[in-house]
Amino acid sequence: MRPSRAQLSFDELGSPLRTTTFVVVDLETTGGSTEQDAITEIGAVRVRDGEVLGEFATLVDPERGIPPTVVALTGITQAMVTDAPKLSAVLPAFLEFASGAVLVAHNAPFDVGFLRAACELLGHPWPKPSVLCTARLARRVLTRDEAPSCRLAALARLFHARTEPVHRALADARATVDVLHGLLERVGPLGVHSLEELLAFLPEVTPEQRRKRGLAAHLPSAPGVYLFRGPREEVLYVGTASNLRRRVRQYFTAGESRRRIREMVGLADRVDAIECAHPLEAEVRELRLLAAHHPRYNRRSKFPQRGWWVVLTDEAFPRLSVVRQPRDAALGPFSAQRAAVEAVEALQDVVPIRPCTLRISARNPGGKPCVVAEMGRCGAPCAGRQGVDEYAPAVRSVADLLAGRWDEPLRELRARLERFAEAERFEEAGVRRDRLAGLVRALTRLQRLAALAAIPELVAAHPDGAGGWELAVVRHGRLAAAGVARRGVPPMPVVDALVAGAETVLPGSGPLCGAPADEVTVVRRWLVRAGTRLVRCAQPWHEPARGAASWHSWLELAEAGRAGYAAAD
Known part of the structure; x- marks a missing residue:
């Protein structure tokens, strides 16, 4: 039969x-x-x-x-x-x-x-x-x-x-x-x-796309992550979907017109899928798989640890340096080195921290003052004119700015660009406005992410739209466990089981405790969505009152002014 x-x-x-x-x-x-x-x-x-x-x-x-x-x-x-x-x-x-x-x-x-x-x-x-x-x-x-x-x-x-x-x-x-x-x-x-x-039958669909439609046949209609694999089992592409089968099938229709993706489909031999509890878990798994496999056909987030950071060097007279690995007092990450350099230049404009790269001894400086010192923008510790104790306030001001305890450098930068504008030196004012706006954006992101990464454990729930809850356990900014409590299922026993089986996360170095900035960003975005509730929190989750986020209104005006200037051009 x-x-x-x-x-x-x-x-x-x-x-x-x-x-x-x-x-x-x-x-x-x-x-x-x-x-x-x-x-x-x-x-x-x-x-x-x-x-x-x-x-x-x-x-x-x-x-x-x-x-x-x-x-x-x-x-x-x-x-x-x-x-x-x-x-x-x-x-x-x-x-x-x-x-x-x-x-x-x-x-x-x-x-x-x-x-x-x-x-x-x-x-x-x-x-x-x-x-x-x-x-x-x-x-x-x-x-x-x-x-x-x-x-x-x-x-x-x-x-x-x-x-x-x-x-x-x-x-x-x-x-x-x-x-x-x-x-x-x-x-x-x-x-x-x-x-x-x-629609898939139209000429825009390549023969390879049509021939490989069966690669999606075994996929579930559930949220998760999918991986296109090549003939040598290499991962060609990673993506997320709220419905894995439906999303992957779209790669074999006329709706997929990107040339590089069509090329990828032509090379693919298999599509693997990882079912996830909800979209947050899928986003995080995607980021981790991108970092692990570096798929050649993905364009974003393949190298999450390759950002640039602005740090204070560890020496008697610290200076600002652009590096790859963050320290506890650091600003970043910046995707481009030039953006990090501009942040350094903005800080050096208003904080009397030395711009030179000399290694200065605290006991016997033995140097000569440079042009920057003659301009009054440096205390010349290289020539012995400034001791460690006299230099320390400049270092503390940078550390306090990064931590959100003090925003006077931002106020001074704004006052300077306003003076340029009043003098009708609009081009220079525009440069300083853009530099200050970039610094405010970087500080805001850092302080928000650092506040979340500092929490050892946080449990949150978000309505799933069907009477149940999407649950997440977050440790030091990383997703440690994810699950769901469907409608009619008591959520707290599910929470207890998730916490018991959650990934152990040991805090690392840097303001984000070693967590990738992209992952902390995704987790924070989910946590601040309307309707999300904090179930447990190991310590209060708070952001600094004098942090860069308080400059949000100014930043909106600055970006609107820049857009208006670009439109006028």
């Missing part, structure tokens, strides 16, 4: 073509440019399962002249559109007519391009419908012997359309309906029975 096949889920079936609503549209215009020409007529037919549900047809006043060549082609004269409604009145009605349907057109880029341009011009949001081009589908389905030309008139004759296309919108839309149905009959025997399969 042949074993029965398991019934497919709706996700596996997709959207059956027989229940899909199509709106077949055709436009007549004054020309072919969406910037210089305008729509003169719209015709559309709404169909489902071979049945016409409605039609839409209207002339449109283009508010400009119609070229004689266009009049000769379409038969639409200036007199015909003089009393026609303007596009501003027609477009909302058409968008309502086409709402919720797949948009179909012969040479769809032309018609859809005009409709999108019209929405942009009149301030209507583009609804982003699925779009099907019958010309493109015909080139995919029909052989050149069968259809030497894929023009609408030729296809209408081939499929015995009941309406002859005559370059009038409604007639051409009706002819396109018959062409669409004829093409759908051709793809059915090829195994195309859903909208997703139809």
